[in-house]
Amino acid sequence: MLSRTAENLFWMARYMERAEATARLLTMGQRMAILPGAHHRDEWRSVVRATGAGHQFPEDTIVTESDAVSFMMLDADNPSSIRSCLLKARANAKSARTMLTQDMWEALNEGWRKLDSYDVGEARQQLPTLIDWVKTRVMTFRGAAHSGQLRNEGHDFLRAGSALERAQMTLRLLDVKYYVLLPETEVIGGNRDHYQWTSVLHALSGSRAYHHVYGGTYTPWQITDFLMLNRLFPRSVAYCYDQLAYRLNRLAGWHDARAACHETVHDMVAALEKLDSGEIFRFGLHETVQHGLSSTNRLGAEIAEAYHFG
């Protein structure tokens, strides 16, 4: 396969996951912002911080829902906005068109300029509908790939890209939780805390799954355990790392060659296996998350190097 095609598939999947992740972050922001007193707590700042763009907003003003929706959904200059992600995913797809099934292409092509026509007022008004639309696009795309794409190396690049981005999304969502923790005024395990933790689960469509695993009780360490370490939940960091290891192993098999990325992913899986949620909190959730984000970034760069991305 052309290196350029592999790169396009990898990034196309990343952008689609990122669009969905950003949509989920917006959902979570809205849920948190309807809590009493949210306005004073600047909840939306934690959400934009989780996208890695906190510095774009001045410290001395409150980040409003308008700011967040405009920046995260519509902003053409923000490379991580949903609009940018969908456009870039489609551009990648166009470049790798011959590796896509017709259904995959149609999923990316339908309504590809839809967000161009929205202003922030309309977008806020229709936020749930738009978020559903984004999620449906991503799920249709994913389903089309799942049910139609040849299981060749192209599929492995696609799935590796998506697993990498998804691990980052879950890590970032956990980080939102870190940012909204207000230790001075809130007790861990208090009502608001409880509500915020469940928001994280909800944003990841993981509430039901969580109940099946842990029963009806919410505790920060169990939720963290679930999102970081549960190997059965497809959005957990552990699950995504396993996927990455599996996909990279298959690529090593196709090419009969191993590179730095194969060692790195192996180490990432092994390190996570040794952890339990108690240790995560002892080490610090934020620190654990930051460490995870930097290893996934490094892994991404190593994959690009191993397969001669441009």
Add this chain to the structure above:
Amino acid sequence: MPFHEMFEPDGSVRSCYDEVQQWVERTGIAGLNRRMDEAEAIFRRIGITFAVYGEGGDPERLIPFDLLPRIFTAQEWRVLDKGIRQRARALNAFLHDVYHRGEIVKAGIMPADIIYRNSAYLAEMADFTPPGKVYSHIVGIDIVRTGPGSFEVLEDNCRTPSGVSYMLENREIMTRMFPELFNQGIVAPVDDYPAELLKSLKEVAPPACKGDPVVVVLTPGSLNSAYYEHSFLADLMGVELVEPADLFVDGDRVYMKTTLGPKAVDVIYRRIDDEYLDPLVFRADSLLGVPGIFNVYRNGGVTLASAPGAGIADDKAVYIYVPEMIRFYLGEKPILDNIQTWQCGKPDEMAYVLENLHELVAKEVHGSGGYGMLIGPKSTKDEIAAYAARIRANPGEFIAQPTLDLSTVPTLGPAAVVGRHADFRPYCLVGKQIRLVPGGLTRVALTEGSLVVNSSQGGGVKDTWVLQD
């Protein structure tokens, strides 16, 4: 009145259109218009678009599609088929001749200037013979009709004729929306085209090729106006779609960069212009292209389809001589006529053109896509005077043709079936054999009376049927 493809002068339906007529009556004009919207939605969803730059608005446009097919009878097609193949053979023989002995010039049939001073002539191709002696592997010939039995060639496209994806997609849409029309098996299928193209390309593999030839389609990239077609053809042939940056030269071969390392390429169906092929030979200022590829080509390491320099055969000044070429190289009588053409480069012909510009169509020799044309009868006095001044300044750059009484094809209007002018482009494949699928692209001017069918200027497309006996 121009010849109408569907109706006789007395208003009765030509028999080849019987099925269509019944279908129109059954469905009703309103019903057909509703189906047009559905067809458009399908085109948009599949992503069959072409790009138009610099005009604002949606950069990826749909070409308007018309539901009513253009129909050739089996008998009409037999003539076209023979005439097209004949022309493709003559054009390839001409290309070989101009890059070798130049016998057509020596025989006094064509003036040397037209060839050797032409910007499409590439001195770098002299004395080189491409595999199989094939220069133009896909010959697109634009044909118009002026009467029941008269088909005339408007121009030849020997470089990279585009539009074949529309031939295939138009048929796809029609069979999807109106399966009942095809159930009787009266329409000859065209879906072999990609397989035939691949066969033709493999037949011209270079001497260095061992085993099954590796074929690729070379595109300038996803911003090119015909990118959809490039990816579509690569897809249907099951070959890689590469951009120049995916290719590199090492020693005597061309390779593509893959995740497994370099892989040798044998045949490149290139959809980029000569001048952007190789910055070492053609345009040093270009960032496009594959450095060294031309040298590999000349040494038999790779085949370029179509051959560099093949564009000399689609020059409008060369076009005039194609009937002569057929007689000279093939010793045959031309089956398809040219349109009468005056060359402004010849003083007496220029005089005639300037005098009669108000009733002629004048064109730039190197122009394409309907740009830079003057349609005399539809122009103002000032426009004609301005164009005449341009001709006087550079006579050799212009030709002129009569405004033909082009046939009209049935086209769906809001309230009735109307007649619109159309042309027709079949795609003739040249490898070791010559192949032609029964069909092609019919382009139609959607405005009443208009003669401009180019997609860049608002023309539309429709399915083309060749009826089986």
